[in-house]
Structure formats: C-alpha cells, structure tokens
Amino acid sequence: MAINLPSLVSQLITPDLINRIAAAVGIDPALAQKLVNAAIPAVLGAFASEASNPDGAKSISDLISNQDPNMLDNLISGLKSGNAGALASGAGVLSSLLGNEGLGQLSSVLGQATGASQQAASSVLGLVGPAVVGAISNQSPENWQDGAAVANLFEGEKKAIASALPASLAAALNDSGFLQGFESAVSGAFKTTTSTLGSAAGAATSTLNPQPVPPRVQPTPSAPPPAQPSGGSMTWLYLVIAIVIVAGIAWYIWHKRQEAAPAPASSGQIETPVSPTSLG
Incomplete structure (x- = not known):
C-alpha cells in the first residue's frame, strides 16, 4: 500500500527549517523552498x-x-543553534548510498534545475537526505527490514514520486542515470506534464494571437417617420383655420355691401332748381 513518501518527507521539513537553512547557506528563503521542493x-x-x-x-x-x-533531530538542533556544519554530516547519508561522485552529480543536476549554485543544492541535500531516511524509518519495519521490503516499498511509491518531480528535473535526472529502473513511471508523468504545459501554452498563444474577427455590420438606419402633431397642436390648427374662414366670409359680405350702396354726389356740382316761370 502506497504511503506517499514525498508528502511525509515534506511534513518533516517545516517552513522554519527552510528559513534556517536559507540563512545558513546564504540564499533567499524562496530559493531554499524551491530547492527543498525539488x-x-x-x-x-x-x-x-x-x-x-x-x-x-x-x-x-x-x-x-x-x-x-x-539523526534528524540532531541535525535540526544543529541548524537552530546556527551550526551549518551539521548539513555536511547530513550529506554523508546520501554519499554512503550514492558515493561522493554520485552526490556531486545529483547536486549539480538539482542546482541547474532550480537556478541555485551546486554548493547550495548540496547543503539542502544534507537536510533532505536524513529527512528521507527518517520518514522511512518511521514506518513499520516490514517496509524496510530487508531488501525485498524496500523494493516493494518503492515500487508502490513510484507514482507519487513521479508526480512530485518537476518535468525539467525528471528529464535531467533520467539523463544522468539517477532514475534507472524508474523510467516508465517518470516518463508517464513527464508526458502528462508536457501535455498539460502544451495545452496551456496553446491556450496562451490563442489568447495572445486571437483570430481576426470580422467587423460587425451595423444596419443602415432608416429615415425617421414624420413627426405627428400632438393633440394640442391640432386644436390650435383647427382654431386658426376657423378664424381665417370667418374673417374671409366677413370681408366678402362687407365688400358686397359697399358695391351695392349709391355713390354720393360730387361736391363740385350744384343742382339748379327749375323755376315755374321758365316752364311757362
């Protein structure tokens, strides 16, 4: 049964420890965290x-x-007291298994993958190596009491380890021979990670270089309908028309009366009366 060793080891290396190792090595805590995670x-x-x-x-x-x-408790106590030399003794745990040359190569690969110096990577390995041994020893002895138990333990942990490995680091470790017998699990995780990164990159490219969108055709606005007079305007219009009609009729009647009236006598003519004598 898998016990997820990457998670167990991570729990042993607290944020306080990471800050202390960063101070001991002389690197930024964020870089120390990145180194530990890798x-x-x-x-x-x-x-x-x-x-x-x-x-x-x-x-x-x-x-x-x-x-x-x-061992791990003593190493932690040494770090807390400012004894950076405790990391060198911790690195000896890995050199006893990988050899000095193997430890140096692992430090180099780790440093290149994280952007840290090989010395900083070696110091972090001096903490991580004992933490790995401590996490395994905390498990039931049936998981590590002999070679067969250890082989079964790591066979069940391959998936969890491969999932925790950054893709670039997995490729570098594989090229350096640190993952012999472990390639299938790592390559599967690497392909998944690469596919995910490729999809994300494709989405980003699509976002940064969107396909041209044809301009939206705006409908041609039709001529607005003539304004209809309001009810009040119509009332005034009708009233004006009625006044004009009445005025026209009145003018017409007045004009006809003037034509029918007799013309007055001219002021320059005097009518002479006829006398009876002239008639006889």
Missing part, C-alpha cells in the same frame, strides 16, 4: 532507482537499520 522527489527517485536492483535495495535497508534514530 530535492525531496529527486532523492526519493534516486532511492527508488537503487531499490530497483537487489543490491541497491539491500543497501537502503542496511542504511536505515544502522542509522541513528535521533
């Missing part, structure tokens, strides 16, 4: 690679069986 699955991947062959699995079983149960 180092945990990297070390577990190296252990899983060793566990894929009988001799390597037995070496891991012996390492855990012979390790001081208080």
Whole structure:
C-alpha cells in the first residue's frame, strides 16, 4: 500500500527549517523552498532507482537499520543553534548510498534545475537526505527490514514520486542515470506534464494571437417617420383655420355691401332748381 513518501518527507521539513537553512547557506528563503521542493522527489527517485536492483535495495535497508534514530533531530538542533556544519554530516547519508561522485552529480543536476549554485543544492541535500531516511524509518519495519521490503516499498511509491518531480528535473535526472529502473513511471508523468504545459501554452498563444474577427455590420438606419402633431397642436390648427374662414366670409359680405350702396354726389356740382316761370 502506497504511503506517499514525498508528502511525509515534506511534513518533516517545516517552513522554519527552510528559513534556517536559507540563512545558513546564504540564499533567499524562496530559493531554499524551491530547492527543498525539488530535492525531496529527486532523492526519493534516486532511492527508488537503487531499490530497483537487489543490491541497491539491500543497501537502503542496511542504511536505515544502522542509522541513528535521533539523526534528524540532531541535525535540526544543529541548524537552530546556527551550526551549518551539521548539513555536511547530513550529506554523508546520501554519499554512503550514492558515493561522493554520485552526490556531486545529483547536486549539480538539482542546482541547474532550480537556478541555485551546486554548493547550495548540496547543503539542502544534507537536510533532505536524513529527512528521507527518517520518514522511512518511521514506518513499520516490514517496509524496510530487508531488501525485498524496500523494493516493494518503492515500487508502490513510484507514482507519487513521479508526480512530485518537476518535468525539467525528471528529464535531467533520467539523463544522468539517477532514475534507472524508474523510467516508465517518470516518463508517464513527464508526458502528462508536457501535455498539460502544451495545452496551456496553446491556450496562451490563442489568447495572445486571437483570430481576426470580422467587423460587425451595423444596419443602415432608416429615415425617421414624420413627426405627428400632438393633440394640442391640432386644436390650435383647427382654431386658426376657423378664424381665417370667418374673417374671409366677413370681408366678402362687407365688400358686397359697399358695391351695392349709391355713390354720393360730387361736391363740385350744384343742382339748379327749375323755376315755374321758365316752364311757362
């Protein structure tokens, strides 16, 4: 049954520890966090690679069986007291399994993948290595008491380890030979991650370079209908028309009366009366 070793190891390395190792190494806490996040699955991947062959699995079983149960606690106490040399002793846990050359190569790959120096990566491995051993030793002995138990343990942890590995780091570790016997699990996770990143990149490209959208054709506005006079305007119109009609009729009647009236006598003519004498 898988126990998710990446998660268990992460729980042992608290944010306070990360800040302390950052101060001891002289790097930014954010970079220290990045290194730890990458180092945990990297070390577990190296252990899983060793566990894929009988001799390597037995070496891991012996390492855990012979390790001081208080090793991680002593290392943490040393860091809290400002003893950066405690990290060197922690790195010895990994060198006993991978050899000095293997430890140096793992530090180099880890540093290149995270943008940190090889020295900083080596110091972080000095904390992560004992944390991995401590997390395994905290499990039931049936998970690590012999080579077969260790092989079964890491066989069940391959998926969790592969999922925790950043894609670029997984490829670098695979190229360096740290994931021998572990390639199928890592390549599957790497393909999934690559596909996800590719989809995201495609979406981003589509967003940054959208297809041209034809301009929207606006309908030609029709001529507005003539304004209809309001009810009040119509009333005034009718009233004016009526006044005009009445005025016209009145003028017509007055004009006819003037034509029918007799013309007055001219002021320049005097009518002479006829006398009776002139008639006789």
